[in-house]
Amino acid sequence: MSNPESFIEEVTEEVRRDRTMALMKRWGPVALAVVVVIVGGAAWNEWQKASAQSQAQAFGDALITALGGEDIAARRDAIAAVEPAREEQQAILALLNATALNNGEGGDPAAARARLLQLAETPGLAPLYRDIANLKAIMLGGTGDAAQDAAILETLALPGAPFRPLAIEQQAVQAMAAGDMATAVTLLRALTEDATATADLRRRAAETIVALGASPDPA
Template identity: 45%
Template structure:
């Protein structure tokens, strides 16, 4: 004779299996969609990475080709024709603003476009401000140059030490060598200042007749 309990278990298991298959037939498409979404999302991400890499490479190649032009007018025209997307425009404008052999007014305008774009990171905007002060030079009022440099010489800004160096040079231009020496001396002891910057500061201090700060034991 068959065991009633065993028979009941077999029937119950069969019912469960039928229910499972029924649920799968009814809702199995959800799992299929989830799998397709996962695979499709991964493929989309990889395609975007590949596309962005290709665009960056094409942008770099176009810049190199444009910079190969010997005449400033040809170089600027070629750079202006380079297609850009997103922050590539900032990079292009920074390059245009660094071409001292070209149109100075156009270079300043390119730098203004970067410095005035709030969507860009401070690394782009502050560099444009610094470059604009250097390019403008004495053609820009000293007060305007100081105000621009003060804004990027604050703690935490990416080009703080370079801005402080330029502020020291403005003091020299104003006929305040002692204040310039004090600023440059502090800059030489600044841990964020590069070795090249410290060397420049030391040379200027010496030229102004100042005394170089003593090297620290850890330096």
Template identity: 45%
Template sequence: MSNPESFIDEVTEEVRRDKLFAMFRKYGWIGVLLVLLIVGGAAWTEWQKARAQSEARAFGDALLGALDADTPEARIAALSAVEAKGDRAALKGLLLSSDPVSDRTGALQALAAVEADATLPPVWRDLAVLRRVILQGAEAPVADRRLALEPLAQPGRPYRTMALEQLAYLLVEEGRKDEAITALRALTTDQESPGGLRNRAAQMIVALGGDPAQG
């Protein structure tokens, strides 16, 4: 009985092997395709990363090269020539506004472009608004500056405490000294206020004749 059983086992194994080979010939291309997709996807991801790093490096080099120009006019011209989109365009716009003495109109226009770009996150747009209000100073009505700053001073906004500081300065400008001292004193104890801002607020309170430590 052992010989027939052995023969049957060999035949069964051979049949299984034939079926396996037949299935591989019929469907094996799917496995090959999956392997190619996985390998190709990994290669594409690495290429994309390398490309992004290369573009970021080139953008940074272009900005640094522009900022190294000898004159303000040359710096502005070089920065304007740098191609940028999205967050990079916001950074470029903020850099274009960094020399208002040489080109005040251009600086304000660059800030307005960042401020008006609804595709940018608040961290860029709010900074452009804050920078514009500070740059305009008393040339813009207090009411207009307050209207621009109040949304930035809401909880959760990236430059909340800086906006509150500017709002306090508007109170000083209006002669509302006691309200300004109260607002500045709140900033000295605000956990979100950076150290430099707290120091400025305390110094302003003293300049206004108040006591920073008084509750």
């Protein structure tokens, strides 16, 4: 043997090949099953994504068609006929149904408010939809219990809440209804300085302060 090192390398490679073959015979089926599960799981996830996207598109198209009705009565009927496929779609439909029920000729604010309050009590409803339903119900007259309305608005007006500026405006409205103009002005002044409030809302708050005989500037 003129090259011992070459011989050793060949033997080592042969031993490695034999071990690999033995491992493949022993664990090959398991590895194959793992690969099948991974590939199958990826395919299932892609199918679910495609299915969800298709459902969302169909739902959106149905809503666009429904909201394009000739008059409010036609829109009410069309919205009521849309079939939701997911929980969030059910919530969106309930909000639209309540809005359509409140608007236009033949509107029924009391029925719309009742639907919104019922939606807000739905178990498992996403917080965003619950907040919208509660806020819209308050704007339509509330629950009929001043203390409960105040508690709802207090929650909606917490720092970081998505509809905090609108909730503060409703708190001011409630204060004015109770004859507490000082509290109303204080709340409205806070709105004029709230960076999260829209320009329209800040302007509306300032105009309301002036209408109450006060100055938007506390100084």
